[in-house]
Structures are given as structure tokens and as C-alpha cells.
Amino acid sequence: xxxxxxxxxxxxxxxxxxxxxxxxxxxxxxxxDAAQNAFLKLMRTNIKFADDEHIKRWLIRVAVxxxxxxxxxxxxxxxxxxxxxxxEPSYDKESAEELFSMLSKLPQNYRAVLHLxxxxxxxxxxxxxILNISETNVQTRLMRARKKLEEILKKEAWL
Amino acid sequence: xxxxxxMKELYAKxxxxxxxxxxxxxxxxxxxxxxxxxxxxxVKVLVAIAVVAAFLAVAGTAIASTxxxxxxxxxFNGEERNARFCDFGYGVREWExxxxxxxxxxxxxxxxxxxxxxxxxxxxGDYFLASTDPNPTLNLYDxxxxxxxxxxxxxxxxxxxxxxxxxxxxxxxxxxxxxxxxSEDGKDGVLDEIEYDPFLETWTxxxxxxxxxxSEDGKDGVLDGKFVHDDTTCETWTLLPNGTLVNTIKTSSxxxxxxxxxEEMWExxxxxxxxSVSDNGVQE
Numbered sequence: 001x002x003x004x005x006x007x008x009x010x011x012x013x014x015x016x017x018x019x020x021x022x023x024x025x026x027x028x029x030x031x032x033d034a035a036q037n038a039f040l041k042l043m044r045t046n047i048k049f050a051d052d053e054h055i056k057r058w059l060i061r062v063a064v065x066x067x068x069x070x071x072x073x074x075x076x077x078x079x080x081x082x083x084x085x086x087x088e089p090s091y092d093k094e095s096a097e098e099l100f101s102m103l104s105k106l107p108q109n110y111r112a113v114l115h116l117x118x119x120x121x122x123x124x125x126x127x128x129x130i131l132n133i134s135e136t137n138v139q140t141r142l143m144r145a146r147k148k149l150e151e152i153l154k155k156e157a158w159l
Numbered sequence: 160x161x162x163x164x165x166m167k168e169l170y171a172k173x174x175x176x177x178x179x180x181x182x183x184x185x186x187x188x189x190x191x192x193x194x195x196x197x198x199x200x201x202v203k204v205l206v207a208i209a210v211v212a213a214f215l216a217v218a219g220t221a222i223a224s225t226x227x228x229x230x231x232x233x234x235f236n237g238e239e240r241n242a243r244f245c246d247f248g249y250g251v252r253e254w255e256x257x258x259x260x261x262x263x264x265x266x267x268x269x270x271x272x273x274x275x276x277x278x279x280x281x282x283x284g285d286y287f288l289a290s291t292d293p294n295p296t297l298n299l300y301d302x303x304x305x306x307x308x309x310x311x312x313x314x315x316x317x318x319x320x321x322x323x324x325x326x327x328x329x330x331x332x333x334x335x336x337x338x339x340x341x342s343e344d345g346k347d348g349v350l351d352e353i354e355y356d357p358f359l360e361t362w363t364x365x366x367x368x369x370x371x372x373x374s375e376d377g378k379d380g381v382l383d384g385k386f387v388h389d390d391t392t393c394e395t396w397t398l399l400p401n402g403t404l405v406n407t408i409k410t411s412s413x414x415x416x417x418x419x420x421x422e423e424m425w426e427x428x429x430x431x432x433x434x435s436v437s438d439n440g441v442q443e
């Protein structure tokens with residue numbers, strides 16, 4: 001990808017890819033790594049993208065895969081420090097931090113699906129394509145995630 | 160406001176205020192320029208061809224830098240790819256090889272000198288392994304089975320053999336869902352409630368003695384083919400043709416932990432029927 005085009009895409013989608021990664025990784029350092037690696041791969045890929053939206057979905061998918069790869073690696077499990085886990089993103093408001101912390105309590109399977117559905121406004125079919133899972137699986141996760149989130153919110157007295 | 164609207168509002172409140180730092184944004188935006196300016200000091204490493212048992216041996220000539228986290232060119236499966244060598248300094252090292260936006264994660268076993276030693280890239284099914292040994296093993300996984308789907312976990316003070324029910328990541332980094340059959344109830348193919356999340360991964364707990372019906376296909380709740388039953392631990396597992404133990408679907412069960420408390424529960428239950436004694440010692 002040409003430098004100018006790459007920069008345009010980075011400026012347009014970095015925040016969205018980072019947020020999707022943050023939703024999946026739960027901590028700032030890993031989310032930044034995942035998003036950066038996704039853009040690094042974009043820079044070097046030969047894939048012919050149909051449009052910007054196609055690029056965005058591809059970036060999110062790679063970033064989510066990156067998050068999973070990081071957490072699956074032996075090395076990461078062995079070397080991750082408390083400080084790294086506690087690295088927080090920057091929030092505009094304190095309440096946003098509390099809400100994010102609440103959403104982070106959801107299982108990994110649910111977080112990415114919820115984020116893509118409620119924040120990125122993707123529909124079930126699109127999420128299934130991005131995460132490479134079945135539509136039924138997306139629907140099931142959405143349903144259970146909502147239920148689980150409700151439990152968490154009630155427990156934490158948000159509802 | 161319905162549930163979906165409330166959820167959208169909640170997500171907007173949680174994420175609208177989060178932004179990447181300007182420094183990070185600049186760093187990512189400028190990566191294209193950095194790539195052009197990068198001067199590489201590379202060393203050629205001859206990687207020999209190895210065919211190990213039924214595993215595919217992948218070989219090539221790699222030009223690699225030992226600098227951690229720097230992507231360099233390697234020849235992998237006969238084609239040029241970008242790879243990043245990660246040395247974590249305690250015997251665990253990885254070689255990440257990128258391919259069309261996806262990634263091969265290569266676990267590296269043993270010590271070697273990238274300038275002198277011959278490395279064997281061996282397909283271990285779920286991951287590649289690089290080693291100076293033409294027939295390497297990776298005990299952490301291999302001691303359980305030849306996939307990376309199982310591990311021992313600690314749950315409520317007990318050790319369990321558990322299986323990963325998250326989507327799998329294939330050797331290219333794609334997730335795929337051949338685990339659609341994982342379910343406690345055998346109905347929808349998705350893990351239901353019993354979960355454990357040690358490293359942001361989801362694992363099924365093993366079945367208990369109470370679990371009576373198993374199925375490999377998730378349809379009828381009855382064991383179809385071979386199975387393994389351990390009388391000592393009361394664990395029952397399905398055995399796939401390739402010898403791995405996976406996909407235990409229970410259709411009728413009481414949680415395993417329940418068993419351990421049966422004695423206690425019965426005592427409590429019987430105590431309900433025992434005649435109570437009043438404060439002054441008179442049986443009522």
C-alpha cells in the first residue's frame with residue numbers, strides 16, 4: 001500500500017481498530033501492539049480491498065486475532081507483568097473508565113462480539129465474517145453476553 | 160428505551176471517551192516512512208528440509224535479525240515472507256511469520272545460534288515449531304495431546320483437565336470454529352455456562368461421574384463411537400480417530416463440583432428431618 005493511502009487509512013481507522021483491540025485485550029499495551037501489528041500487516045499485504053470499509057473490517061479482524069495470539073503465547077503468559085496488566089488507556093471521563101472496567105469483566109468470547117455490534121454497528125452477518133464464526137454463534141454470544149452483562153451490572157449496582 | 164438502545168448508549172459512554180495518544184497515532188501513521196528508511200543488518204541462516212513422521216517439514220533460507228520485535232524477510236514454504244524473531248530470554252522464543260495479513264506462530268525449542276545452527280520448522284498441527292532437533296517435542300502441549308486444546312487448570316482448589324472451547328486459531332492466525340460441537344447441553348453447539356478464564360480463554364470443565372450421555376456429533380446426546388472412561392477419576396472423554404480426546408458433550412449432568420459436596424449435602428438434608436431439640440433440652 002502506498003504511503004499516502006496508508007496514512008489516510010491509519011488516520012481514519014486507527015481509533016476504531018485500537019478500540020476493538022482494547023475491547024478484546026483489555027489492556028492498553030496489548031491493544032496498542034495489536035492495532036499496530038494490524039496496520040503493519042496492512043502496509044505489507046497484497047490484498048486488493050474493495051473499499052475503505054473492507055479495509056476496516058480486515059484490520060479489526062487482524063487486530064482481534066493479534067490479541068488472541070498474544071494471550072495464547074506461552075511467553076506472554078509467562079512474562080506479563082502486573083504493571084503491564086494495569087496499563088490503562090486514557091479516558092475523558094471517570095465514569096467511562098468505570099464502564100470500561102465493567103465491560104472488561106465479560107468473557108473474551110463475548111467482548112469482541114458486543115463491541116462490534118453495539119459500538120461499531122455491525123450486524124450479525126458482518127460480525128460473523130469479521131470474526132470468522134457462524135452467524136448462529138454470533139447470535140448466541142450476543143444473547144449470553146447481554147445476560148452476563150446484566151448480571152454484572154446488577155451485581156455492581158449499576159442497574 | 161429498549162435493551163439494544165441501552166446497550167448502545169452504554170458502549171458509547173464507555174468507548175467514546177477513549178482515544179489513542181497523539182504520540183502513538185503519529186508512530187503508527189509514520190510506519191510507512193520508517194519502513195523505507197530501515198537499514199537492515201541481516202544474517203543468512205540455512206534452514207534444512209526435514210520430514211518428520213507424518214508432520215510436514217517446512218524449510219527455507221531465512222535472513223533473520225536477532226533483534227527482538229523487528230520484522231525481516233524470510234523464505235518460508237519457498238516464498239518470501241516477513242518474520243519477527245522474539246527472544247524472551249528464558250528459553251522460550253517465537254518466530255512469527257506473516258502471510259497475507261495472517262501469521263504463523265513458530266515456537267522455538269532449545270538453544271541455538273541463528274548464524275550457525277540448522278533449524279527445522281516442523282508442523283505440529285496447531286502450531287509450528289522451530290528447533291535444532293529434527294524431531295522436536297514441546298512438552299507443555301504434547302504431554303496431553305498433540306493439539307493445543309487441552310491443559311490442566313486449577314478450579315476451586317482442584318486440578319482438572321480442560322479443553323479450550325474458544326474458536327481455534329489455525330496456522331495462519333485465522334480463527335475457525337470446528338468446536339461448534341462443544342456444549343454441555345448438546346443443543347446449540349456453544350459452550351453454555353461452566354467456564355474458566357485463566358488467560359482470557361474459555362475452558363470446559365471435565366465431566367463428572369454424573370454425566371451419562373456423550374456425543375461426538377452434538378446431535379443425539381448419545382455416545383457415537385469410541386470413548387474413554389477412567390474409573391478412578393470418573394472422567395469420560397470421547398476419543399477421536401486421531402487419538403486425541405476432545406469434544407465431551409454432556410446431555411444430563413450435575414456439575415462435577417457438586418459430587419464433592421454430596422456428603423455434606425446429604426448431612427444437611429437429613430438434618431432437616433431429624434427431631435429438633437429445644438433450648439431447654441426437650442425433644443419436640
